[in-house]
Amino acid sequence: MAIEFTKYHGLGNDFILIDNRSASEPRLTPDDAVKWCDRHFGIGADGVIFALPGQDGTDYTMRIFNNDGSEPEMCGNGIRCLAKFIAELEEITEPRSYKIHTLGGLITPKLEANGLITVDMGKPRLLAAEIPTTLVAANQKVVNQPLEVAGKTWQVTCVNMGNPHCITFVDDVAAIPLETVGPQFETHAVFPKKINTEFIQVVRSDYLKMRVWERGAGITLACGTGACASLVAGVLNGKCDRRATVELPGGLLQIEWSEADDRLYMTGPAEKTFVGQR
Numbered sequence: 001m002a003i004e005f006t007k008y009h010g011l012g013n014d015f016i017l018i019d020n021r022s023a024s025e026p027r028l029t030p031d032d033a034v035k036w037c038d039r040h041f042g043i044g045a046d047g048v049i050f051a052l053p054g055q056d057g058t059d060y061t062m063r064i065f066n067n068d069g070s071e072p073e074m075c076g077n078g079i080r081c082l083a084k085f086i087a088e089l090e091e092i093t094e095p096r097s098y099k100i101h102t103l104g105g106l107i108t109p110k111l112e113a114n115g116l117i118t119v120d121m122g123k124p125r126l127l128a129a130e131i132p133t134t135l136v137a138a139n140q141k142v143v144n145q146p147l148e149v150a151g152k153t154w155q156v157t158c159v160n161m162g163n164p165h166c167i168t169f170v171d172d173v174a175a176i177p178l179e180t181v182g183p184q185f186e187t188h189a190v191f192p193k194k195i196n197t198e199f200i201q202v203v204r205s206d207y208l209k210m211r212v213w214e215r216g217a218g219i220t221l222a223c224g225t226g227a228c229a230s231l232v233a234g235v236l237n238g239k240c241d242r243r244a245t246v247e248l249p250g251g252l253l254q255i256e257w258s259e260a261d262d263r264l265y266m267t268g269p270a271e272k273t274f275v276g277q278r
């Protein structure tokens, strides 16, 4: 039987969204996700996102499969797309928040009157055991630590935003050979659950430029959890303010790491591109 889907993107980080409210398990398997995400033989996407019934008092549950079939804990651009998708399913037009259960914890996106979505992304986790990584002792933070990748020593900072991130500050993000170094970071032995890798150029203390190699998806045009992790890394290294614009190849995100509650807040768009069935 054909399955309906809606295609969304958050700054070019694109997803196939599936209405999964009638079942507690995703309607597609990880292998299906690989086929559906193929940009030549399938629909084409960075991942598949399922709107499942809520649990533990939440409105909904989000599960996501990367386009390699792996299942990450969280997705920042994806949860903005999910919020808009749900509002469409519920025929809601006025601003409202949703409590979403994810494998990375409770995440709360809020539809704003201006069409943007502000997401409470929760608190960063900074200890090596929480990333996870074996780069330093389990109870230590990973800030500005040397890591050998592709024959070069990089100074890295690691942050978990539900999913794991490794951030490196560089003078010119455009000069980074992402296709070469990305996979070698992703599968490095010090990251037992693999890693998302962000390269950051500090333009001003309130403006960062970012490129990303995503775990399970490769080069994407934007990464919401990565933008949050990168701002945290910038603050930890004394390179940026707690509120900054992050410029990604797909567009801009506004990120704040609240001093008051230690939580990250991300504001950005989500756009519907088409509907279909397969």
Ligand SMILES: N[C@H](CCC[C@H](N)C(=O)O)C(=O)O
Pocket: 013, 066, 071, 072, 073, 074, 075, 076, 077, 078, 163, 164, 196, 214, 215, 216, 217, 220, 222, 223, 224, 225, 226
């Ligand atoms: N590939 C990521 C999940 C998607 C994250 C990204 N698209 C975002 O917007 O946060 C991972 O395996 O952790």
